[in-house]
Amino acid sequence: MKRIGxxxxxxxxxxxxxxxxxxxxxxxxxxxxVSVVDTASGQVTATWAVGGRPRGITLSKDGRYLYLCASTDxxxxxxxxxxxxxxxxxxxGQDPEQFALSRDGRTLFVANEDNAALTAxxxxxxxxxxxxxxxxxxxxxxxxPDGQWVAVTSExxxxxxxxxxxxxxxxAETPTDQRPRHVExxxxxxxxxxxxxxxxxxxxIDTTSRAVRETLRFEIPGVPAHRILPCGIRFTPDGxxxxxxxxxxxxxxxxxxxxxxxxAYVPVGKRVWHVAVSADGTQAYTANGLSDSVSVIDLxxxxxxxxxxxxxxxxxxxxxP
Numbered sequence: 001m002k003r004i005g006x007x008x009x010x011x012x013x014x015x016x017x018x019x020x021x022x023x024x025x026x027x028x029x030x031x032x033x034v035s036v037v038d039t040a041s042g043q044v045t046a047t048w049a050v051g052g053r054p055r056g057i058t059l060s061k062d063g064r065y066l067y068l069c070a071s072t073d074x075x076x077x078x079x080x081x082x083x084x085x086x087x088x089x090x091x092x093g094q095d096p097e098q099f100a101l102s103r104d105g106r107t108l109f110v111a112n113e114d115n116a117a118l119t120a121x122x123x124x125x126x127x128x129x130x131x132x133x134x135x136x137x138x139x140x141x142x143x144x145p146d147g148q149w150v151a152v153t154s155e156x157x158x159x160x161x162x163x164x165x166x167x168x169x170x171x172a173e174t175p176t177d178q179r180p181r182h183v184e185x186x187x188x189x190x191x192x193x194x195x196x197x198x199x200x201x202x203x204x205i206d207t208t209s210r211a212v213r214e215t216l217r218f219e220i221p222g223v224p225a226h227r228i229l230p231c232g233i234r235f236t237p238d239g240x241x242x243x244x245x246x247x248x249x250x251x252x253x254x255x256x257x258x259x260x261x262x263x264a265y266v267p268v269g270k271r272v273w274h275v276a277v278s279a280d281g282t283q284a285y286t287a288n289g290l291s292d293s294v295s296v297i298d299l300x301x302x303x304x305x306x307x308x309x310x311x312x313x314x315x316x317x318x319x320x321p
Contacts, residue, residue, distance in 0.1 A: 021038075021039065021040045021321075022039045022040075022278055022279065022319050022320060022321060023036060023037065023038060023039070023319070023320050023321075024036070024037035024039060024276065024285055024294060024317060024318070024319055024320075025037075025057055025059075025066055025317070025318045025319075025320070026057075026287055026294060026310045026311065026314045026316070026317050027050075027054035027055055027056070027057045027068060027069075027287075027314065027315050027316040027317075028054065028292075028310060028311030028312050028313055028314050028315070029053055029054060029055055029289065029312075029313040029314070029315040030053075030312045030313035031311035031312035031313060032049065032050060032051065032052055032053070032054065033047050033048060033049055033050060033054070033311045033312075034047070034048045034050050034054065034057070034066070034068065034079070034084075034311075035047055035294075035310035035311045035314070036048065036084070037294060037308055037310065039278075039283075039285075039296065039319075042296075042306055042308050043308075044308065044309070044310060046084055047311060048079065048084040050068055050070060050077060050079070050086075051068070051070025051072070051073035051075060051077050051089075052070055052071065052072030052073045053070065053071040053072045054068050054069065054070055054071070054077075054315070054316070055069045055071055055096075055097050055098065055315045055316055056068070056069035056096065056097060056098040056099050056316050057069070057316035057317065057318050058099065058100075058101050058318050059081075059101075059318055059320055060101070060105065060123075061101065061104075061105025062105070063081065063320060063321070064080070064081060064082075065078050065079060065080060065081060065087065066078075066079040066080075066081055066318070067079075067090075067099070067101070067108060069092070069096040069097055069098065069099060069110070069316075070089075070096075071095050071096060071097055071113075072095075073089070074092065074093070074094050074095060074096070075089040075090060075091075075092050075096070076089070076090040076092040076096055076099065076108065076110060076121065077089055077090075078090060078126075081320070088126055090108070090121050090123075090126055091119075091121065091126075091127065091128050092110045092112070092119055092121065093110060093112035093115060093117055093119035093128075093131065094112045094113070094114035094115040094117075095112055095113040095114035095115075096110045096111065096112060096113075096119075097111055097112075097113045097138075097139050098110075098111050098139050098140055098141055098182070099111065099141055100141040100142050100143050100150070102143055102147070103143055103145065103147050104147070105123070106122070106123055106124065107120050107121065107122060107123065107129060108120070108121040108123060109121075109141050109143060109150050109152075110141070111134075111138040111139050111140070111141050111152055111153075112138065113137050113138060113139065116133060116134055116135060116136050116137070116138060116154075116156075117131050117132065117133055117134060117138070118131065118132045118134050118138060118141070118150065118152050118161075118163060119131050120132075120168075130168045132163050132168060132169065132170055133170070134152050134154060134161040134163075134170060135152075135154025135156060135157035135159050135161055135173070136154055136155070136156030136157050137154060137155040137156040137157075138152045138153060138154055138155070138161070139153050139155055139180075139181055139182070140152065140153035140180060140181055140182040140183040140194070140195070141153075141183070142183045142184055142185050142192070143165075143185075144185050144189050144207065145185060145187060145188070145189040146189055147165065148164065148165060148166065149162055149163065149164065149165065149207075150162075150163040150165060151163075151183050151185070151192055152183075153176070153180035153181060153182070153183055153194065154173075154180070155179045155180060155181065155197075157173075158175060158176050158177070158178055158179065158180065158196075159173040159174060159175055159176060159180070160173065160174040160176055160180060160183060160192065160194060160205065161173055162174070162210060172210050174205055174210050174211065174212065175212075176194050176196050176199070176203055176212065177196035177198075177199025177200075177201045177203060177215070178196055178197075178198035178199040179196060179197040179198040179199065180194050180195065180196050180197070180199075180203075181195050181196070181197045181230070181231050181232075182194070182195040182230075182231055182232050182233050182274075183195075183233075184233045184234065184235060184242075185207070186235065186239060186257070187235070187239045188239075189207060190206070190207055190208075191204050191205065191206065191207060191213075192204070192205040192207055193205075193233050193242060195230035195231055195232070195233050195244065195245075196230065197229045197230055197231055197247065198229070200217065200218065200225060200226075200228045200229065200230065201215050201216060201217055201218075201230065202215075202216040202230050202233065202242075202244055202255075203215050203216070204216070204260070214260060216255065216260055216262075218230070218244075218246060218249070218253055218262065218265075220246075220249055220251055220265050223249045223250075223251065227247070227248040227249045227250075228246050228247070228248075228249045229246065229247030229248050229249065230244055230245070230246055230247065231245045231246075231247050231272070231273055231274065232244075232245040232272075232273060232274035232275045232287075233245070233275070234275045234276065234277050234284070235257070235277075236277055236281040236299065237277070237279065237280070237281040238281055239257060240256065240257055240258070241254055241255065241256065241257065241263075241299065242254075242255040242257055243255075243275045243277065243284045243297075243299075244275075245272040245273060245274060245275050245286060246265075246272065247271060247272060247273070248270075248271055250267060250268060250269065250270050250271070250272060250288075251265045251266060251267050251268060251272070252265070252266050252268055252272060252275065252284070252286060252297070253265055253266075254266065254299065254302055263302070264302035266297055266302055266303060266304060267304070268286045268288055268295035268297070268304060269286065269288025269290070269291030269293045269294075269295050269307065270288055270289070270290035270291040271288060271289040271290035271291070272286045272287065272288050272289070272295075273286075273287045273288075273289045273314070273315045273316070274286070274287050274315065274316050274317050275287075275317065276317045276318055276319040277319065278319060279319070279321060281299070282298070282299055282300065283296060283297060283298065283299065283305075284296075284297040284299055285297070285317055285319060286317070287314035287315055287316060287317040288314060289313050289314055289315060290313070291307075292309060292310060292311065292312055292313065292314065293307050293308060293309050293310060293314070294307070294308045294310055294314065294317065295307050296308070
């Protein structure tokens, strides 16, 4: 049985599980597995063996399939959610790390870390639609709400690459702070939020000018600045709050989107990588890479309500009804 609770020192304190009937899918980077978590009970209900070094993870638009970056297998795996069985392996390009499902659910945009490219996969035919060369070590990927642009981070070159989907070409670069890892568009498409891991910042790009308009910095009492390593970013469904995973700071920041102010820092597990948000926007879930756990955050209270043990080195996380 999986344990559920919060850690105080070396002691685990039992807490009620999240009262939401959602399912979490957690990619365990060093466990070569996906943990399936029922949030209502706070239990891992299944563990699926998957390809090597699983990282990026998301759901198909109809909710039937799970897409998973199996990085060392150089493939995106398609997994049947009902059975956990491997349905197909998509031609993803070298070392897929993160990806973004297109707004219409027909295309998967995959960052290929080893060969500095973005691969677009046609999901109906399960073939490569096109590839675009981008900066070195691409990772974060997002499509604009209007469907016109794909933004891809380059960790090596410290830029965001802008790909015009009409021409299927990279048309611009935006310089960022060091090692941009993740990108998210706001719902209105006016801003692109960029997590710069080594820079220790989140930068906000105006999508019309493609220029950085604001840089957010984080200060957590008792946490050295060098441990604040922003990675995953998610917005609540109402667009009012950004949840930013701060890596080895072992915290997430809850940022008011309108004012750009941090309203709370929430301590979670060790080396928090990525974040998912419940459909009703009341809960957030974090993948804690060095704690082998998921933290459940009550966003209204800005505190962890439960901790669920999962596989080895959780990296990515997706939530589904």
